[in-house]
Amino acid sequence: MKRNPGEPEFHQAVHEVVETLIPFILSNRVYKDAQILERMTEPDRVVIFRVCWEDDAGNIRTNRAWRVQFNNSIGPYKGGIRFHPNVTLSVLKFLGFEQTFKNSLTGLPMGGGKGGSNFNPKGKSDREIMRFCQSLMIELHRHIGEDTDVPAGDIGVGSREISYMFGQYKRLENRFSGILTGKGLSFGGSLVRTEATGYGCAYFCENMLNHIEDSLVDKICSISGSGNVALYAVEKAIELGAKVVTLSDSDGFVHVPNGINLEMLAFVKELKTVRRGRIHEFANHYKGVDFYAGKRPWNVPCDIAFPCATQNEINRADSQELINNGVKAVVEGANMPTNLDGIHEFRHAKVILAPAKAANAGGVAVSGLEQSQNALRLSWSREEVDQRLKSIMLEIHSKCVQHSHKYEDYTDYITGANIAGFKKVADAMLAYGIV
Ligand code: NDP
Numbered sequence: 392m393k394r395n396p397g398e399p400e401f402h403q404a405v406h407e408v409v410e411t412l413i414p415f416i417l418s419n420r421v422y423k424d425a426q427i428l429e430r431m432t433e434p435d436r437v438v439i440f441r442v443c444w445e446d447d448a449g450n451i452r453t454n455r456a457w458r459v460q461f462n463n464s465i466g467p468y469k470g471g472i473r474f475h476p477n478v479t480l481s482v483l484k485f486l487g488f489e490q491t492f493k494n495s496l497t498g499l500p501m502g503g504g505k506g507g508s509n510f511n512p513k514g515k516s517d518r519e520i521m522r523f524c525q526s527l528m529i530e531l532h533r534h535i536g537e538d539t540d541v542p543a544g545d546i547g548v549g550s551r552e553i554s555y556m557f558g559q560y561k562r563l564e565n566r567f568s569g570i571l572t573g574k575g576l577s578f579g580g581s582l583v584r585t586e587a588t589g590y591g592c593a594y595f596c597e598n599m600l601n602h603i604e605d606s607l608v609d610k611i612c613s614i615s616g617s618g619n620v621a622l623y624a625v626e627k628a629i630e631l632g633a634k635v636v637t638l639s640d641s642d643g644f645v646h647v648p649n650g651i652n653l654e655m656l657a658f659v660k661e662l663k664t665v666r667r668g669r670i671h672e673f674a675n676h677y678k679g680v681d682f683y684a685g686k687r688p689w690n691v692p693c694d695i696a697f698p699c700a701t702q703n704e705i706n707r708a709d710s711q712e713l714i715n716n717g718v719k720a721v722v723e724g725a726n727m728p729t730n731l732d733g734i735h736e737f738r739h740a741k742v743i744l745a746p747a748k749a750a751n752a753g754g755v756a757v758s759g760l761e762q763s764q765n766a767l768r769l770s771w772s773r774e775e776v777d778q779r780l781k782s783i784m785l786e787i788h789s790k791c792v793q794h795s796h797k798y799e800d801y802t803d804y805i806t807g808a809n810i811a812g813f814k815k816v817a818d819a820m821l822a823y824g825i826v
Contacts (some may be wrong), residue, residue, distance in 0.1 A: 395484070397825075398480065398484060400481045401484040401488065403730065403731060407809075408488075411810070416428060417602075425466050427820055428813075429489070430820060434459050435468075435797070436460050438460075439457050439532075440456055442455070442526050444522045454509055454511055455526055456530070458505075458509060459484055459487040461504050463504075463540075463822070464816050467499040468540035469502060469504060469540070471506075471544050471545070473486070473506070474507060474546070478508060479509070483507055486502055486545075487504050496787050496812045497674075497752050498787075501755065507814075512547045524552050524559065525555060525556075529717075532560050535571075543571065545616065549664070555571075557570075557571050572762060573758065573761075582759065582773040583762035584754075586627075587756065588724065588751075588754030589620050589622060590624075590626070590780060591625050591750070591757075595750045595753075596628070596723060598785055599722075602802065603684075606696070607632050607633040608632035609634065610634070610693045610694040610719075611692070612628050613695070614635055614637045614724075615689075616698040617638045617640050617663050618663065620724040622656070624697050624699055628697070637693075638670060639688055640700075642685070643684040645673050645681065654754070671684070689713050690712050693718060694720070695721070696713055698723055699731065700728070703727060703729075704725065705730065706732060707736055714736060721743070724750065724751050729744070742806065749788070757780055790808075790811040791804045794807040794814075807819075
């Protein structure tokens with residue numbers, strides 16, 4: 392706390408990890424004696440820089456950007472770039488810290504990092520987005536590289552922004568190399584990268600349900616968000632037999648009592664990714680779909696909740712409402728969507744909770760596969776990438792179960808993910824000595 396004043400999100404992320412890791416560390420003195428946890432909570436470095444750009448009216452605008460290079464013990468830094476007005480150093484440190492554990496869980500050689508800017512892309516023209524991305528890369532290009540740090544997308548950063556940044560990097564460095572992931576297919580992107588985080592969440596959920604001899608078939612799912620993660624979680628959940636009844640954005644949520652069908656999903660994809668519209672337009676377009684302004688979808692009865700929008704979108708009251716309505720599992724598509732009170736409520740009620748580190752690791756895993764394809768200068772087929780994604784999610788599930796506390800009828804996936812993610816990074820740090 393004293394070391395990081397004014398960083399509530401970072402404190403929260405560390406707290407969640409520490410409360411499950413302490414017993415493990417105390418029973419493995421080698422980690423305690425080498426102060427591995429203390430060292431892991433300090434980023435290797437943080438770069439902070441000004442981004443100046445010109446809007447369409449000719450005004451000069453100034454934003455702040457950061458790259459947090461958290462830990463590269465097991466591979467080059469890897470983690471997304473977020474554009475959102477609420478981005479702060481605290482938010483990026485929480486994301487970079489979590490990313491270190493997540494990347495370790497994938498089994499791929501990737502360290503943890505995160506970056507972003509307090510730039511608000513909403514309402515900006517394509518040209519303004521391009522100028523902002525190009526200006527940001529003028530500084531960022533000095534700090535990234537295929538063996539150093541490989542950023543990707545996150546909230547507010549999709550294929551359009553990655554393409555502008557990649558184009559600028561190439562111009563500045565005169566090199567074509569895989570320094571960003573989530574690229575377009577014609578210039579080094581991987582098939583299934585767009586879908587990977589959402590698909591991975593649904594695969595992880597299916598693995599969790601299979602573990603208790605159940606499945607997604609006929610399960611009612613409530614999903615928040617309507618961005619990259621949410622849309623593909625919906626798609627895969629439907630394919631696996633579930634009925635998805637909600638979606639949201641920062642204006643409110645839509646309730647579709649009969650379930651979202653594929654035609655509706657195609658409509659929302661076009662609405663959100665091409666027209667960049669608002670979720671209430673979905674309710675205007677379809678009869679029997681209701682829009683609830685300013686609300687999150689957690690009062691809608693469901694079997695499975697998939698929070699896929701942003702951090703802290705499920706608090707104690709939301710978790711109690713979900714529990715009272717009979718929720719069986721929570722699968723975190725977003726990073727840290729459940730606050731600490733919410734986690735404690737779910738654990739107490741024995742609702743199985745797939746933490747973000749495990750459940751949404753599919754995105755970065757396929758980013759890792761994109762790096763491999765770039766290094767080999769070849770492209771794998773959709774089936775091959777999807778099969779690898781499925782295997783990685785299954786493997787992450789096994790690691791979580793293996794390291795979770797053994798309760799008779801309940802798997803604590805949070806503890807399992809934290810211990811499994813920690814161990815690999817910690818062992819590498821031990822091997823390096825005091826660095
Ligand atoms: P997008 O920008 O594509 O979508 C974000 C969605 O969440 C939008 O519907 C957005 O609504 C909503 N949202 C964002 N901020 C808020 C807020 N403060 N309150 C309510 N709704 C909000 O982002 P992604 O889908 O890529 O990311 C979603 C989450 O998943 C994030 O936590 C991200 O870190 C995490 N994640 C993403 C990965 C990826 O591969 N993209 C990988 C792993 C994790 P609106 O349009 O109104 O802002």
